[in-house]
Amino acid sequence: MPELPEIETIRRFLTAGSDEQPGILGERITQADLIWPGSLAAPAQEEFFRRITGQCILEITRRGKYLVFKLDDGYLLFHLRMSGDLILEPSEAEIAPHHRLVLYLAGGRRLAFNDTRKFGRSWLVSDPRQVTGKLGPEPLDPDFDARQFYDNLQRSRRQLKPLLMDQTFLAGLGNIYTDEALHRARLHPLTPAHLVSTGQAEALFTAIRQTLEDGIRHNGSSIDWVYRGGDFQNYFRVYGRKGQPCPVCGTNIEKMVVGQRGTHFCPACQPLKTEGM
């Protein structure tokens, strides 16, 4: 389930390649095959085929959980949602189950958008901001600092967990890394944002960055049957560890539902701060 570190891992792989094969920068798209039309959010199919064919992939960047392919003319964006993946394979390989969109490259390879649950989407647009325009700041952006983060927290009375997962507040955190970052910062998921002190905001800011950087360093997490390659799942402090000891204090990790999401935390390390405390 790709969050920022997993998306970044895929981005780096497609850009720089691996020991086995080079990346795809500079490759020309010779043909596109839309296997499940629902995976294309925009434009309409005919226009998509007309505009994508013959274009070169110049650059691959990331904005929040979106992958942004810069083409000769326009941008191709992917959101992998829960179960999506981008796979590089020989053009003559058999179309695997759950392939939704495939782009044939001039060099004899094929980029496949594979998505078991059909949640993922792609867009071909002239300006990526048409898709990513409402996203909040990038947590790893050097120009974004703890002070701005604190100011943003001050403006909200929402619970930290849903707020951090709100992509218009901060771009890139999903359920897993949010739980991990809150534990690292010793903040309860239900803490009202405006009650977070400057010191706590700084700790949370640092925790978010460290959690994401650790995830990226480990090439992301490979959980479920989805994305494979990373091993950060072996270093989770709280996520999926209900009933197991907190790595800091040994108290059993608890699980609750916050904003309809499974939320893991240590009741001892992350006490709930309320108004008046």
Place this chain on the structure above:
DNA sequence: AGGGAAACCCGAACGC
């Protein structure tokens, strides 16, 4: 404004 829920999906895990 913000919380809750439903919808979109399907494989895995669970219960019997």
Place this chain on the structure above:
DNA sequence: TGCGTTCGGGTTTCCC
């Protein structure tokens, strides 16, 4: 073993 049921997870949309 095999069947039916429940669950999860990112985002959008709708309702209160």
